[in-house]
Amino acid sequence: MKYRLYAPGPTPVPEEVLVEMAKPILHHRTPAFEKVVAEVREGLKWLFQTSQEVIIFAASGSGAMEASIINTFSKGDQALVVDGGKFGERWWKICKAYGIEYDVIKVEWGHAVNTGEIEKRLKEKTYRAVFVQASETSTGVAHPIKAIADIVKKFDQTLLIVDGITAVGVFPLPMDEWGIDVLVSGSQKALQLPPGLAFAAVSQKAWAFVEKSDLPKFYFSFKTEKKNLEANTTAWTPAVSLIQGLRVVLSNMKKEGLEAIFKRHAKMALAIREAAKSVGLKLFAPESPSDAVTAIYGPEGMDAGKIVKYLRDDLNMTIAGGQDAAKGQIFRIGHLGYYDAMDMITVWSGVEMALAKMGYKFERGKGVAKAMEVLG
Numbered sequence: 001m002k003y004r005l006y007a008p009g010p011t012p013v014p015e016e017v018l019v020e021m022a023k024p025i026l027h028h029r030t031p032a033f034e035k036v037v038a039e040v041r042e043g044l045k046w047l048f049q050t051s052q053e054v055i056i057f058a059a060s061g062s063g064a065m066e067a068s069i070i071n072t073f074s075k076g077d078q079a080l081v082v083d084g085g086k087f088g089e090r091w092w093k094i095c096k097a098y099g100i101e102y103d104v105i106k107v108e109w110g111h112a113v114n115t116g117e118i119e120k121r122l123k124e125k126t127y128r129a130v131f132v133q134a135s136e137t138s139t140g141v142a143h144p145i146k147a148i149a150d151i152v153k154k155f156d157q158t159l160l161i162v163d164g165i166t167a168v169g170v171f172p173l174p175m176d177e178w179g180i181d182v183l184v185s186g187s188q189k190a191l192q193l194p195p196g197l198a199f200a201a202v203s204q205k206a207w208a209f210v211e212k213s214d215l216p217k218f219y220f221s222f223k224t225e226k227k228n229l230e231a232n233t234t235a236w237t238p239a240v241s242l243i244q245g246l247r248v249v250l251s252n253m254k255k256e257g258l259e260a261i262f263k264r265h266a267k268m269a270l271a272i273r274e275a276a277k278s279v280g281l282k283l284f285a286p287e288s289p290s291d292a293v294t295a296i297y298g299p300e301g302m303d304a305g306k307i308v309k310y311l312r313d314d315l316n317m318t319i320a321g322g323q324d325a326a327k328g329q330i331f332r333i334g335h336l337g338y339y340d341a342m343d344m345i346t347v348w349s350g351v352e353m354a355l356a357k358m359g360y361k362f363e364r365g366k367g368v369a370k371a372m373e374v375l376g
C-alpha cells in the first residue's frame with residue numbers, strides 16, 4: 001500500500017530532491033562543493049529574509065536551538081522563556097542543562113502568549129534573551145512574533161530568539177524587517193528534506209553578544225561556522241547529500257516565490273480548519289492557529305488517538321496525535337512543505353473514514369466538500 005505522510009515533521013521529500021541526494025558524494029573540500037555552498041548561502045538568506053549569514057549544522061532542529069543559547073549567553077545571563085507547549089518547554093530544558101537561570105511565562109496549551117506579559121517581565125529584570133516558538137507544533141498555535149519583536153527591540157541588552165522550525169517557509173517572518181535576533185529552523189519540516197540539517201540566522205545585534213559569549217562550546221560554534229561559510233565551506237564534514245538536496249529545494253522555492261509559498265500554506269491550513277468545523281469538530285487553537293499544523297479535538301467522549309491509529313493501520317497514513325495532557329484529546333495534521341490541494345483532500349477523507357468507523361455521527365463527505373470549496 002502506498003505510504004502517505006502528513007506529520008508536522010518529518011514531511012515528504014520531492015522526487016527531484018531524492019534523486020539529487022542519491023548522486024555520488026562530492027568531497028567537501030573541492031571547488032564543486034564550494035559552488036553548492038555558495039548557492040545555498042544565498043538561498044537561505046533569501047528564505048530567512050535576512051542579509052546576515054545563516055549558520056548550517058549537521059543536527060536536528062534542536063541542535064540549532066541549543067546553539068542559539070550557548071552562542072549568545074555568557075555566565076550569569078538570564079533567560080525568559082515562553083512555554084506554551086512541548087517545544088516551548090525545550091527552551092528552558094536546554095537552559096537548565098547549561099545551568100542558565102531562566103524565568104518561564106507559562107501559556108495555556110492552545111493559546112498564544114500575551115505580549116503584555118513579556119513587556120512587563122522585561123521591565124522588571126534584564127534578560128539576555130526572550131525565547132519563543134513562531135509556530136508551537138505541539139498545539140498548532142502561532143505566537144505573535146511581530147508584536148513581540150516590537151517590544152524586545154526597545155531593550156538593548158535583550159535578544160529575541162525564535163524557533164521557526166515549523167514557520168520558516170510557511171508564513172512570513174521577515175527577520176531583518178521585524179528585528180528577530182536569532183531565527184532557527186530545521187530541514188525536515190517546510191524545507192522538504194530528510195532530517196539532519198539545522199539552521200540559525202543571526203542578527204547584527206546578536207553577533208555582538210556572540211563575540212562576548214563565554215559559555216563552553218565547540219562543534220556548535222556560530223563564530224567558527226560563519227568564518228567558514230564566508231569562504232563557501234564548512235568547519236567540519238557537512239551533511240553533503242542533504243546540502244546538495246537543499247540546493248535543489250531552495251531553487252524550487254525561489255521559482256515558486258515566497259508570497260506564493262505563504263499563500264499556498266494559508267489556503268491548505270484554512271481548508272483543514274474549515275473541513276474540521278464543518279463536521280462539528282472543534283479546533284484546539286481557534287484564536288491564533290499556525291498555518292503549518294492544525295490541531296483538532298476528537299469527537300466528544302471519543303479517543304482522538306483512534307483516528308491516528310486507524311489512518312496508520314488501515315490506510316498506511318501518518319498523522320500526529322496529541323502529547324502530554326493533550327494525548328487522546330487531539331489529533332494533528334501537518335500541512336507544511338511539499339503539499340498541495342489534493343493532499344489536503346486525501347488526508348481529510350482519511351479522517352472522515354476514521355470518524356465514521358468510530359461511530360461518530362456526521363454527514364459523510366461534508367468536510368471533503370468544504371475543503372474542495374476552499375481549495376478550488
Ligand SMILES: *Cc1c(COP(=O)(O)O)cnc(C)c1O
Pocket residue numbers: 008009060061062063087133135136137163165166186
Ligand atoms: C520539530 C520541531 C523542533 C525540532 O525538533 P527536532 O526533533 O530536534 O528536529 C523544534 N521546534 C519545533 C516547533 C518543531 O516543530
